[in-house]
Amino acid sequence: MLRDITLGQYYQTDSAIHRLDPRVKIVATLVYIVSLFVVDNFIGYLIAAAFLVLAIMKSNVPAKFIFKGMKAIYLLLLITMLFNLFLTPGEPLVTFWKLKITKEGLKIAVMMGVRLVFLITGSSIMTLTTTPNQLTDGMESLMNPLKVFHVPVHEISMMMSIALRFIPILMEETDKIMKAQMARGADFESGSLIQRAKSLIPLLVPLFISAFRRAGDLAMAMEARCYRGGEGRTKMKPLAYKKWDIFAYIVIFVYLCAMIAVGILF
Amino acid sequence: MSSETMLRTENLTFEYIRRDEEGNVEGITTAVDGVDLEVKKGEFISILGHNGSGKSTLAKHFNALLFPTEGTVFVDGMNTSDASNLWSVRQEAGMVFQNPDNQIIGQVVEEDVGFGPENMGVPTKEIWERVEESLKTVGMYEFRKSSPNHLSGGQKQRVSIAGVIAMHPKCIIFDEPTAMLDPNGRKEVIRAARALNDVEGITIILITHYMEEVIYSDKVFVMDKGHVKMQGTPREIFSQVDKLKDLRLGVPQVTLLAHELRQRGLNIPEGILDRKELVAALKGLKWQ
Numbered sequence: 001m002l003r004d005i006t007l008g009q010y011y012q013t014d015s016a017i018h019r020l021d022p023r024v025k026i027v028a029t030l031v032y033i034v035s036l037f038v039v040d041n042f043i044g045y046l047i048a049a050a051f052l053v054l055a056i057m058k059s060n061v062p063a064k065f066i067f068k069g070m071k072a073i074y075l076l077l078l079i080t081m082l083f084n085l086f087l088t089p090g091e092p093l094v095t096f097w098k099l100k101i102t103k104e105g106l107k108i109a110v111m112m113g114v115r116l117v118f119l120i121t122g123s124s125i126m127t128l129t130t131t132p133n134q135l136t137d138g139m140e141s142l143m144n145p146l147k148v149f150h151v152p153v154h155e156i157s158m159m160m161s162i163a164l165r166f167i168p169i170l171m172e173e174t175d176k177i178m179k180a181q182m183a184r185g186a187d188f189e190s191g192s193l194i195q196r197a198k199s200l201i202p203l204l205v206p207l208f209i210s211a212f213r214r215a216g217d218l219a220m221a222m223e224a225r226c227y228r229g230g231e232g233r234t235k236m237k238p239l240a241y242k243k244w245d246i247f248a249y250i251v252i253f254v255y256l257c258a259m260i261a262v263g264i265l266f
Numbered sequence: 267m268s269s270e271t272m273l274r275t276e277n278l279t280f281e282y283i284r285r286d287e288e289g290n291v292e293g294i295t296t297a298v299d300g301v302d303l304e305v306k307k308g309e310f311i312s313i314l315g316h317n318g319s320g321k322s323t324l325a326k327h328f329n330a331l332l333f334p335t336e337g338t339v340f341v342d343g344m345n346t347s348d349a350s351n352l353w354s355v356r357q358e359a360g361m362v363f364q365n366p367d368n369q370i371i372g373q374v375v376e377e378d379v380g381f382g383p384e385n386m387g388v389p390t391k392e393i394w395e396r397v398e399e400s401l402k403t404v405g406m407y408e409f410r411k412s413s414p415n416h417l418s419g420g421q422k423q424r425v426s427i428a429g430v431i432a433m434h435p436k437c438i439i440f441d442e443p444t445a446m447l448d449p450n451g452r453k454e455v456i457r458a459a460r461a462l463n464d465v466e467g468i469t470i471i472l473i474t475h476y477m478e479e480v481i482y483s484d485k486v487f488v489m490d491k492g493h494v495k496m497q498g499t500p501r502e503i504f505s506q507v508d509k510l511k512d513l514r515l516g517v518p519q520v521t522l523l524a525h526e527l528r529q530r531g532l533n534i535p536e537g538i539l540d541r542k543e544l545v546a547a548l549k550g551l552k553w554q
Contacts, residue, residue, distance in 0.1 A: 133373055165373045168415050214368050221369035224329050224361040225382040225429065226353055236380035236393045 011128045015060035018129045021245040022138030028252045029126045035259040036115050036122075044262045045111075048118055051255050056121075061128050066121055077116050084109040136160045141239050154230025162218070170211060177206050272437050272469045273305040273328055273359075277337035280323055297323040299492035300337070305471065305485075307436070310463045312480035312500075313473045315489035316514045321473050324489065325441045328471065329361045342436060357386060360430030364442045366422035367414075375417075375425050376401070376410040382433040393432075400431035403466070404458050420451025427458055437469040438462065444476060452476070477504075477518045481539045488513060505537030520544050 017025070036048060056066060070077075088105030095101075130138070140157035147153050178188065181202050188199050280298040283291055297320045305311050315321040326332040327339045330346040341359050344351040360382075363369045372378030376397050383393045401407040404424040414422055423443055430438055440459060444452040456472075456479050463470045472479065480486050486503045488496040490513045496503055503510070504517050507525040516522070524538035524547070534547040 133377075161373065162371065165371065165414075169367055214365075217363065217365055217368035218371070220331055221361075221363055222371060222381075224331060224356060224363075225371075225433065226356050226385040227381075228353070228385065232387045234384055234387050234390060234393065236377060236384055236390060236397070238390055 010131050011061045011065055013060050015058060015129065016244065017055065017059040017125070019244065020129075020248055021239055021241055022130050022134040023142055023239060024241075024245045024248045024252075025126045025130055026135070026138050026142060028248065029123050031252050031256055032122045033119055035256060036118055038263055039259055040111065041262065041266045043266055044259060045114060045118075047255070047258055047262060052118060052122060052125075055125050059125055059129050061125070065128060066124055070117065070120060073116065073120055077113060080116065081109045081113045084112050132164050133161065136164070137237070137239055154233075158230075166214070169214075170207070173210055174203065174207055177203055177210075270306050271304055271340070272307045272309070272342060273303075273471070274340045275301050275303050275324075275327070275334075275337065276340075277302060278324070278327060278334050278339055279336035280320075280327065280332060281335045282323075296492055298327070301489075301492070301494055303487060303494060303497070305437075305469060307469055308463070308467050309485060310460070310470045310483045311472065312483040312486045313471065313489060314475065314477070314480060314486060314503075314515060316475060319489040320492040321489045322441055325361070325439050325471065325473050328437070328439050329359050330355045331361070353386075357433050358436045360433055360435035360438045362423065362426050362430055362438065362440045362443050364445050366419055366426060366446065369426050370414045370422060370429075373413060374410075375406065375412050375414060378414060378425060379410075379428045379432050382429055386433060396432040396434070397428075400428040401425075403431055403462070404428045418451060419447040420454035423447065423451065423455045424458055427455070427462075431462070431466075431468075435468065437471065439471045439473070441473050442475070443472075444474065444479065452479070456482075475515070477516060477521075481518065488515065490514075500539060501537040503537075504539060 032048070032051070035044075039045065039048065056063065085101055085105050086099050088102055088108055090102035090104035092100040092102050093106065127135075136157045139160075140153055143151065143153045143156075182188070186199060186202055188196065188203070190196075191199065278298055278301045279296065282295045282297055284293045284295065286292045299320070301324060313321045313324065323332065327334060327346065328341060330341075330352055333347050339346045341351075341355045344355055344358075346352075346355050370378050371381050379397045379400055380393050383396050388396065397410075398407065401410055404427050406421060406424050406428055409417065409421065409425075414425060417425065426443075427438070438459070440455075443455050443459075447455065459470050459472060460482055462468045470483075472483065474480065481500045481504075483500060486496075486498065486500050487494050488503060488510070495513055496506065496509065504521045507517050507522065510517055517525070518539065520541050520543075521538055524534055524544050525536070528534055528536065533551060534544075538544050538547060
């Protein structure tokens with residue numbers, strides 16, 4: 001059933017990482033990504049790996065789910081590694097025909113590969129342990145200072161959460177329209193690529209019309225319930241840091257210091 | 267105006283202006299045309315009419331979603347056209363719409379119910395109290411953590427009603443709340459509306475084209491082409507079966523049966539509203 005799809009890839013369980021404030025997790029992920037691109041030696045990668053293993057263990061998410069995200073990027077990973085392997089100039093190790101593998105190329109290729117794997121794993125821990133709702137709330141709260149530069153922070157997060165709410169509804173609607181058009185002889189499956197793209201028009205036009213109608217209805221319903229933007233709005237579920245969140249911040253800070261120290265010393 | 271008046275319209279007229287692609291006025295449709303009506307506090311009012319009779323347009327004026335082209339609308343003594351009254355009007359006169367999917371904003375039931383109070387700037391602790399209380403009122407408390415997508419139509423409408431109650435309104439306008447529901451869902455919603463009227467004393471305005479739903483109301487307004495054509499108690503309205511037919515409205519089956527029997531010469535009263543009344547009337551007949 002389409003209505004049962006879950007968005008993002010939230011894995012429902014209880015763990016120390018699940019209970020952390022979404023802001024902590026977003027900051028940690030950002031710090032982690034930055035640290036991966038700063039570090040360029042073996043010890044640094046060892047620390048990054050240790051941090052990652054610790055987070056995975058604490059999250060109670062089966063490793064199977066964490067590495068599922070890798071499937072989506074393995075092609076990208078392969079291409080990145082191959083390009084770096086063959087196209088980096090330097091001291092040649094192996095040469096066949098016009099291609100040569102250099103020592104520098106090998107080093108960069110391995111480094112890029114490890115970086116990408118760590119990056120994807122690290123950010124999937126965040127999305128696996130945080131509901132889309134919490135993520136939106138966390139982002140709204142973190143981006144709050146941007147209001148000074150007239151960034152519509154509240155509006156962006158409101159749009160994100162409404163989009164999340166309506167994706168399943170629109171999917172269901174797509175399914176309905178598709179069946180209705182198929183019942184009247186539409187063919188979505190055969191023909192060349194161009195023909196198939198063309199056959200999507202009778203699906204997309206009604207879908208867009210209905211989406212706009214829904215948007216109009218929703219706007220009216222929101223106004224009827226006194227919605228007037230973020231000004232003067234209170235929160236039903238305000239974000240509040242707990243003791244563990246502070247502790248997590250300290251861990252992240254220590255990790256960052258260690259990475260910087262390793263970068264300077266080695 | 268007495269303090270007992272919840273809603274009042276004076277010569278309310280609303281025109282939709284149709285424009286062509288260049289923005290020139292192509293034509294004007296008068297959706298509501300000179301309506302005067304008054305609703306007292308605590309009443310259960312129904313507004314009947316077939317499609318395009320202007321009943322939904324009229325309803326949107328009570329919540330300040332539309333503003334009169336001519337005339338005035340007063341909600342609890344406040345003129346809706348006055349911009350400074352806008353938010354108090356919307357808080358006092360809540361609105362439940364037709365499509366349950368298009369009025370639920372939250373991804374979790376309790377968050378949706380909290381949406382109104384959040385907008386009003388109610389403190390966090392009180393939001394939780396209001397959410398709990400309103401979900402209990404409509405009997406949806408056990409679903410508070412569910413996703414709205416997993417609920418039935420009737421349940422979704424009850425969540426929408428809870429979302430309105432949480433704003434502590436004095437009056438709730440139901441704009442064809444049952445049009446997209448199955449018979450069970452319809453019953454759920456009407457039962458919730460009646461309970462709010464009986465127990466909480468909230469003024470209810472029910473806009474519908476289902477005759478069966480209006481028999482419980484204190485007063486019925488029948489609209490056609492933007493005018494109020496008939497008004498009175500359900501019994502008064504339903505005793506005029508032929509007039510209702512002219513307005514392209516049916517009457518409840520039982521009422522129709524009683525009407526036909528009466529026309530064939532049976533001595534039973536006009537305006538029978540439910541099966542029990544008909545049975546009683548038939549039993550009272552003497553065999554000739």
